Amino acid sequence: MSGIGNLGSVLFAHPIIGLIVFLAVSAGVLMVLSGGQLMSALGGILRVFVTVFTTPFVFLRDALTILRSSGEAEQDYRKTRVFMLYRYSRIQYLGILVISLLALSGGITASLISLYPSGEMAQHKALSEQIRSLQDDIKATEKDLAAAATPAHRKTLEDRRTEADQKLQQQRQSNAAFQQSSTFRGPLISQIQNARRPESLAEVANAIDGYMADCPLGYSWGGFSEEQCAAYRAFATELAQRKTTELALSKAFEEADIAFNDADNAARNAETRLETLKSSLKSTREQRGQVSLFNPGVIASKLGGAIAILISSLLLVIVIVWFGALFIDFLNWIILLMRVAEKDASSKLDHADKEYQ
Secondary structure, eight states, X not given: OHHHHHHHHHHHHSXXXXXXXXXXXXXXXXXXXXXXXXXXXXXHHHHHHHHHHHHHHHHHHHHHHHHHTHHHHGGGGTTSTTHHHHHHHHHHHHHHHHHHHHHHHHHHHHHHHHHSOHHHHHHHHHHHXXXXXXXXXXXXXXXHHHHHTSHHHHHHHHHHHHHHHHHHHHHHHHHHHHHHTOOOOSHHHHHHHHOOSHHHHHHHHHTHHHHTTTTTTSGGGTTOOHHHHHHHHHHHHHHHHHHHHHHHHHHHHHHHHHHHHTHHHHHXXXXXXXXXXXXXXXXXXXXXXXXXXXXXXXXXXXXXXXXXXXXXHHHHHHHHHHHHHXXXXXXXXXXXXXXXXXHHHHHHOHHHHGGGO
C-alpha cells in the first residue's frame, strides 16, 4: 500500500511528465493488445465512454415506449402474484421520467436566471423609470426655455406684476376705509393691523374668542354692552380676514416682481437646467447600459456560468437515470424470476394451476 501511495505522490508531484508517460504507456499497451490496430481500439474505447452519457437517454426513450405499451404487456401478469409488482415497476419508469424532466427543467431555469438575475432586473427597471422622469423634465424645461426666449415673455411677466400690484393696492385701500369706518380700537385691533406674516395673523385671529370671553363683564370692557361686544368681535374677525387677503396679495406681488426682475436670467437658468438634465440623462443611460439585460457583453460574461449550470443539470439527469434504471431492471429481473417460478410450480400443482384458468 505504501508503494501505491508513493506512485500516486510521484504522479501528482509531476503532473505533466506523468500525463506524457501515461499516454505513451497506454498507446503502447493498446497497440500490443489490439494487434497493431490502435485506432480501432481507441475508437471502441471512445464509443464505450460515450455510452456512459447516451445510455440514460436511450433508457428514457425505451421507458416511454414501455409506458405506451404497458396496457397490453400487463395482460401476461393478470391473475398472478406479481401483478402489483409489475405495475409498480411501470410506475417507477414514470417516476424516473418525471424526475429527469424536473431536474432538466430546473437546470434550464437556473441557467436562464443566472443570465438575468433579479437584482439587475430591478436595477434596470429603476434606471428606466429615472430615465423617463428625466425625459419629462427635459421636455418641460425646453418649453420654459422656448417661452423665456420669446419677446412676449417679458411683457407677460410685466403685466402679471402690474395686475398683482393693482389688486394689492385696491385691497389696502379697502382695508383702510374699513378701519376708518369704525371707532373700535385696542390691543387686538393693533395686533391685526401690524401683522406681517400669515402665521402670526392666524394666531391672533384664533385668539379673538378668548380675548373677548369676558366681554362685557370684564374690567377692561367697562361701558360695553352685549351688542357692542358682538359688533367688536365681528369687526375684529372681518379685519383679520381682510388682512389675510392683503398678505396673500402682497406675497403674490413679490413673486411677480421677482419673476419680472429675473426675466433676463430666465433663459440662462433654463439653459443651465437643460444642460444639467441632459448630462444626467446621458449618465443614467450609461448606467442602464451596464446592467442591460440585452447587452451582449453582460450576457457573454455570464454565459460560462449558465452553461456550467446547464451541463451540471444534464449530468444530474444522467446520474438519476443510471441509478434508477439499474434498480428497476434488477426489480424486473426478480419479478420475471418470480413469474417463471410461479408458473413452473403451478404446472405441477393441480389446485394452483386453477388460478390461471
